Amino acid sequence: MSHDASPPSPSNAPPLLSARGVHGGYGSMNILNGVDMTLHADEVGVIVGPNGAGKSTMLKAVFGLLNVNQGEILLSGEPIQNLAPNQLVKRGMGFVPQEKNVFPSLTVKENLEMGAFLKPQNVKRMLEQVYEFFPPLRDKRRQPAGELSGGQRQMVAMGRALMAEPTLLLLDEPTAGLSPLYMNEIFDRVKKINAAGVGILMVEQNAKQALAIADKGFVLAAGQNRFTDTGAALLADPDVARSFLGG
């Protein structure tokens, strides 16, 4: 999506996102007990794991929504742990929460405009791009987002995050509660967005489908890395399948 982003060269350019030994949680209590993560600009990263493993917590820690008590998180080589969310948006990070991810009384178009709040000069161009990614939104642009279906809301939410032209997009369970039809559509869009040059890190409950599109998969358990590999390798690993993918 960012047109001037040079293709990543693994040898000298720092990875888009790099987390080392992250401990953190709500207040002083740690839910994460040392998580490592590396993601390059052209990759889709998927975090999976059992309930309570700290998947969403890790995503929120990256986006500065809760405290990182130990360890460091780097965005393109620069430390970002414990920066406020709006500063992270300025640095090219976009976040789509799992619930309450639209402004219900604002129209679809206004929702998208809010995504570009920090870059008002880009609104027109980015609106066109988002409508191309999510064609249904163009017809619904005058409708309040609260009146849309779950899948359409998810599109509004992702579109809103894309409006700021992020280099890294964080998605918290984008397919939760959606029908299989919509789920595939959302994964399809995620691939397309990634192909346009946006690094993606998402948390997913639908682990098999998500790992199928993942360049990199992170299996968390009890706030720590259990397995880290390419999505295909994790799907093929019998250990992972037995313990985390339901056989």
Place this chain on the structure above:
Amino acid sequence: MNNRHPSYTPVDSTVTRRFPVREVVLFAALLVAVLGVYAIMGAAYSTRMLVEAACYAILALGLTIQWGYAGQFNAGVMGFVALGGFCAMLFSVPVNDAFWGTELPGELGRVLLYGLAAIVLVIGVSKLDRFGMPKLLRTVLAVALAVVLYLVVISMLREVTSEIQSRAGFVGGFGLPPWTGWIVGGALAGGVGYFIGHICLGLRSDYLAIATLGIAEIIKAFLKNSDWLTRGTATVSPLPWPTPGPSALGFTLSRAIYLSLTAVIIAVIFFLLHRAYHAPWGRMIRAIRDNEVSAAAMGKDINKRRLEIFVLGCILMGLGGGVLGTFNSLFDPQGYLPLNHTFLVLVMVILGGPGNNLGTLFGAVAVYIIWIMSEPLALFIMQLVASLGEGAGWQMPTNLESRALQARVLVIGMLITIVLRFAPRGLLPENIKSHG
């Protein structure tokens, strides 16, 4: 109590007994302050101050259970206090024969009966849809009937009351002992509290604050303008005391006896509250305040408990208002000020420690002493400044005293915001038992 750690869970364990240093120091300081006031201002004045502080302590206990135990903010303490004062007046003042000796009581009773009949009729009409009447027609009919009947009854009431006012002055009292009035005042305040709480307690906590603020002003407007019932701005005095009055025993002794009476009342309230706080009922109340969702999940009827707490607080305010009214021996509806009877009580509670009865008692007496002493102190300072200023040829503004009053308003407001910011749990915080 406001910025409690989210992971805090109320745990009941036996308290590890510690020597209450903080309490002893604070109460010792309070005792020194009281003795100091006695030494400077004389016994009669100081005893009066203590009685009033004791009455305020009853009000503060009422507010502390609402705010401290349950997190309900009552912004209309004044209204409940005024109701208590009114009942104390109505029950204890001698019977007015100019009213009771005429046909006027019958007239008044007839109008009240009409009012009752009108209410029954409107309720009856509003139930007509059960007999097959369309709902819209029923609503229109009920509203129209209510409007017409209201106008009829209110016109009759206006006639009777102006008649009472012109012929008898006002209805007078019942000539009963004052404590009957205190009890009825508490009950009446509780009733009003039930009405307000029933409407607001299920909603956002802000709505309760708005509604109590409103009801307090309405109660005051009613008492001020119902000359036939309260003599309005003409005021009623004297109100008889339940204990021997100053004419029999002199100021200091009579006030001291009244003080011991209020002290007994406070002791009884304090004991009962202490028992309730540590009983299963009190635990449930605190559980609801600390974590409403889990309390509800455990099957507690939250709204009912909240209503109980709110009504109980209002009853104490009514009672305290009655005791205070009788002591002042004067019923003046205009004397009930939001500043004195709502915000001062609020300061007592948040400074002393919401939810801690002992802290509330301390706060009540300490704040009241400061409040009372600030007046002569400010005047003294001003006279000092004035004499210095005149020496330098400077002309003083004339209405200094009324401006000093406004300065006190300013100080109370500042005190509220500062305490909220820097010591939100008060000087004697509620003793929260928790592991670790």
Place this chain on the structure above:
Amino acid sequence: MNELVFFINNVLIAGSVTGSIYAIGAIGVTLIFSIMRFAHFAHADMMTFGAFMVLLLTTAFPALGPAIGVPTALIMLPLAMLLTALLAVGIDKAFYKPLRAHGVKPIVLVIGSLGVTLMLQGLIRLFAGTSGQSLYVDDRKEILRIALPFEGARAPIVVTEPQLYLFVITIVCVVALALFLNRSRLGKAMRAMSDNPELAQASGINTNTIVAVTWVIAGGLAAIAGTLLSLDVTFKPDLSFFLLLPIFAAAIVGGVGHPYGAIAGGFVVGFAETLAVFNWNVLLRPFQDSFPAWLELPSNLAFVGTEYKIVVPFFILVAILVWRPTGLFKGKVI
């Protein structure tokens, strides 16, 4: 016919006047509620403060208005709005922001705003005294009498100059606010934050800026409402006392967090008040002859006496909380 004119003067015009003032006040209350989620009790005192600023400025430069031909108070209004907006932002910085940073419950902010109420009242009375003062220092209050072109209509319709200004300014305010909220970037961000504060922050909206903008708007509107009310009657330091309950009732009637609802609520409460204190006997008297002989109308057929006017907004408040706590326009904050 004269009775009808009387009705127009005492209900239609008076109701529109109070309704406009309540509406402008309620907009501020509802905006603060929707952004910061607490009932701002000091709002009515911000109105008084605004009017007081106008009074000070008008007393300082009384000759300015007559030179141009409008009341001096109106010329001073923009300056007073600015000062009140500054005061509002300052109060937030000094008192509410630290409490918010502590993560307190909204009700603690309500208590804090009561403390601010007392401080403002104390300050204003310390400097202004307690008596009423006219905002027309050197100007004259024009009164327009519009005679009706009907036979038998002897009494004219009476509108005063400040009332006309009030109507014009109310319309301008409402239009400007609608444009701001629907067209401007900040206005949309304000609506976004009222919808979903966490998401607004995650979108990169600086919530501190939005909070400040909200206070500026609320403060400016409060100054307008306070000044126009003081122009219509007189400036009194205890103005706020009569305003607090009606503007809260108006905000809740309209659905808290709903600016257009607040406008509607303001007029509902304003007209309800004037209708309740209106003596209906005046309208019924002409038909006295056609009534049966046993029906004698009492001379006072008002629902409540003016001294009980405060009962009306309270009654409306209670009714709306019982039947429809979200308000007529489905507010977001219950």
